[in-house]
Amino acid sequence: MNPNHDLIFDLRQVNFSYIEEQPALQSIDLQVCRGESVAILGANGCGKSTLLSIMDGLLFPTKGSFEAYGNLITESKLAREEFARFFRSRVAFVFQNPDVQLFCPTVLEEVSFGPLQLDLPKEEIERRSHEVLSLLGIGHLADRAPFNLSGGEKKKVAIASVLSMNPEVLLLDEPGNGLDPRTQAWLIEFAQQLREAGKTIVTATHDLSIVDEIADRIIILDENHRLAADGPTSEVLRDQELLLKANLIHEHYHHHNGMLHSHRHSHIIGHRHEH
Ligand SMILES: Nc1ncnc2c1ncn2[C@@H]1O[C@H](COP(=O)(O)OP(=O)(O)OP(=O)(O)O)[C@@H](O)[C@H]1O
Ligand SMILES: [Mg+2]
Numbered sequence: 001m002n003p004n005h006d007l008i009f010d011l012r013q014v015n016f017s018y019i020e021e022q023p024a025l026q027s028i029d030l031q032v033c034r035g036e037s038v039a040i041l042g043a044n045g046c047g048k049s050t051l052l053s054i055m056d057g058l059l060f061p062t063k064g065s066f067e068a069y070g071n072l073i074t075e076s077k078l079a080r081e082e083f084a085r086f087f088r089s090r091v092a093f094v095f096q097n098p099d100v101q102l103f104c105p106t107v108l109e110e111v112s113f114g115p116l117q118l119d120l121p122k123e124e125i126e127r128r129s130h131e132v133l134s135l136l137g138i139g140h141l142a143d144r145a146p147f148n149l150s151g152g153e154k155k156k157v158a159i160a161s162v163l164s165m166n167p168e169v170l171l172l173d174e175p176g177n178g179l180d181p182r183t184q185a186w187l188i189e190f191a192q193q194l195r196e197a198g199k200t201i202v203t204a205t206h207d208l209s210i211v212d213e214i215a216d217r218i219i220i221l222d223e224n225h226r227l228a229a230d231g232p233t234s235e236v237l238r239d240q241e242l243l244l245k246a247n248l249i250h251e252h253y254h255h256h257n258g259m260l261h262s263h264r265h266s267h268i269i270g271h272r273h274e275h
Pocket of ligand 2: 048049050096173204
């Protein structure tokens, strides 16, 4: 085990390619410590989901190394049942697309699946499953087939199926996507409660309006699939040039009283008028 017990993830010079010569991640150095809330920002296709998949042990670096809890994570290490159980009970991933995540015949079975793998007592599994269903307001869907649900309902089931495992580390890929405003607000508040409970949360998002509420640290991936920034949320959000370059805000040009104006659009900072 790593002597630094607070270090959970340690990525060193990680490269990943799905297709040879086409990098999805390049030279990523990243450490995540226990209790941190990190947001991963970046334009479409820059590698956010790929990075989360590496942290969940679903993909393995093409080059470089990924350690979790002081263990080098490789395919053969995760093939060992005992280690897989250690890792999977601690780290859980809510996918960007819930269709990839959901596979059980009913919603109740879906949220019970994780706890079942942990060999918890039957009563505890039932208690947890019903608790998370009611937490997400989807108790009435318990007997429905996940594949027949609406997009937002599926997302809620995917979130519930991860929460029922009570993991230490939550990897959330665009968690608010497809959720109605009330559920989004609930999720932000819930993420704050998880933070206060000492959970480690890594969230990939495009939504600049929520990052200051869900993260104390931001990392930005650029369109070359490299780390463009890593720092405290308020500091990174202040760097307009960086946000513009990473395609997280956009410049809008238009005519106003016969003069050309440019506005930088982002939800959080509002419109900055440059004359
Ligand atoms: N299964 C795959 N096969 C081949 N290439 C892929 C695959 N999945 C992703 N890629 C490529 O890898 C790169 C990174 O993709 P990734 O899904 O990690 O981006 P992302 O930052 O999550 O994007 P988005 O904001 O659209 O979710 C992209 O260039 C993408 O085209
Ligand atoms: Mg993605």
